[in-house]
Amino acid sequence: MPDEKGRREIIGIHTRGMPLGADVDLDELSRTSHGFVGADLAALAREAAIEAVRRIMPQLDLEAQTIPPEVLENLSVTRNDFVEALKRVQPSAMREVMVQVPNIGWDDVGGVPEAEERLREGIELPLKHPDAFHRLGIRPAKGFLLYGPPGTGKTLLAKAVAKESEANFISIKSSDLLSKWYGESEQQISRLFARARQVAPCVIFIDEIDSLVPARGAGGNEPQVTGRVVNTILAEMDGLEELQSVILIGATNRPGLVDPAIMRPGRLDELIYVGTPNAEGRAQILGIHTSKMPLAKDVDLKAVAAQTERFTGADLEDVVRRAGLNAIRRSGEKVKAVSAEDFDLALKDSRATVTEEMEAEYGRMKGELKKRAMAVTQIGFLAPGMVEPIRPKKHG
Ligand code: ATP
Numbered sequence: 001m002p003d004e005k006g007r008r009e010i011i012g013i014h015t016r017g018m019p020l021g022a023d024v025d026l027d028e029l030s031r032t033s034h035g036f037v038g039a040d041l042a043a044l045a046r047e048a049a050i051e052a053v054r055r056i057m058p059q060l061d062l063e064a065q066t067i068p069p070e071v072l073e074n075l076s077v078t079r080n081d082f083v084e085a086l087k088r089v090q091p092s093a094m095r096e097v098m099v100q101v102p103n104i105g106w107d108d109v110g111g112v113p114e115a116e117e118r119l120r121e122g123i124e125l126p127l128k129h130p131d132a133f134h135r136l137g138i139r140p141a142k143g144f145l146l147y148g149p150p151g152t153g154k155t156l157l158a159k160a161v162a163k164e165s166e167a168n169f170i171s172i173k174s175s176d177l178l179s180k181w182y183g184e185s186e187q188q189i190s191r192l193f194a195r196a197r198q199v200a201p202c203v204i205f206i207d208e209i210d211s212l213v214p215a216r217g218a219g220g221n222e223p224q225v226t227g228r229v230v231n232t233i234l235a236e237m238d239g240l241e242e243l244q245s246v247i248l249i250g251a252t253n254r255p256g257l258v259d260p261a262i263m264r265p266g267r268l269d270e271l272i273y274v275g276t277p278n279a280e281g282r283a284q285i286l287g288i289h290t291s292k293m294p295l296a297k298d299v300d301l302k303a304v305a306a307q308t309e310r311f312t313g314a315d316l317e318d319v320v321r322r323a324g325l326n327a328i329r330r331s332g333e334k335v336k337a338v339s340a341e342d343f344d345l346a347l348k349d350s351r352a353t354v355t356e357e358m359e360a361e362y363g364r365m366k367g368e369l370k371k372r373a374m375a376v377t378q379i380g381f382l383a384p385g386m387v388e389p390i391r392p393k394k395h396g
Helices: 004-014 026-032 038-059 069-074 079-088 092-096 113-128 130-136 154-164 184-198 223-239 279-289 301-306 313-334 340-349 356-379
Strands: 143-147 168-173 202-207 246-252 270-273
Touching: 004 026, 004 038, 038 069, 038 079, 113 130, 113 143, 113 154, 113 270, 143 154, 154 168, 154 202, 154 246, 168 184, 184 202, 184 223, 184 246, 270 356, 279 301, 279 313, 301 340, 313 340
Parallel strands: 143 246, 143 270, 168 202, 202 246
Antiparallel strands: none
């Protein structure tokens, strides 16, 4: 991958014979074409030239077969032609592994202030001010494990921290990393990390990271595959140099099943619990999801929040959606606003996905995970008894 200096040189070569407008600044172009390889830059120069030709098309007499010299003399590729070309030519680095620039910020996440705070400190700060960490000689964390019940906003948090840190975002499900073909999973992971390094600063998000645990006895993927995948991820993480601006976030609903080797120091060593929001947090989440909804004066989101104990962010989003549907049902297409009655009806149809037992279970696991992490840190390896995954009790 060429860096800025390399890109400047390549653009220079591909625009060598081109009549460039006075406003074209090749230094600026090489700065803004982050992630472009040589072939992309060649395509960029070609597209810009086509853009310039398109501009003079109306002055050409196609019947004449020749171009009048005065038109040719005035023909030049301008800065604007390059700006238009940049809209059409995509850098290859962005094409292969889907690199996103998330559009979700801290304002779109509610009710999880502790997780937000820890991600800000652990990711946003080091990515935005790496020199401060460098000066103090401290190692910012390379990996985070978000765990908690489904629908509490783990994915949302990962996206928000990437956006607020002005980093790129690569999201992948563990199941997509598992291939039964020998060596393919490892290649996929190496490609993933290589791409992340190219588009750094970058946050890699691996969802359902628990399914990468070497399956013990249970069917599904071959244990060897998952073992190899975990090892490759660990090797890649160990190879990430400090302050390299690539950060891995894993997420799971079943932290007890996550391979303990992944939680060793220098890997996913920051464990962050993302639980169900309290009443204040629920009101905030309802506020986020009703921000574009016209509400009648009698709607009291705090009252709705008070009645939704143990509801997750996803549950609350569902309540809002149902209330909206109720309003449409009540008033037809002339509907103007959603009323308190619509919310009451919606609440009657909704249940919290998280039960009291599940919450207690997560509380228990929290303590257990801490103990595990400490044991791993102190003795550097896991005692045989500790390798057994903590299996959550069956519910219902
Ligand atoms: P899973 O474990 O099932 O992947 P998750 O914890 O990653 O779930 P998300 O995918 O982030 O949950 O949340 C699902 C949807 O629920 C989000 O797109 C969002 O609309 C809503 N939601 C969840 N939590 C919150 C929150 N804290 N604030 C605002 N919206 C939320």
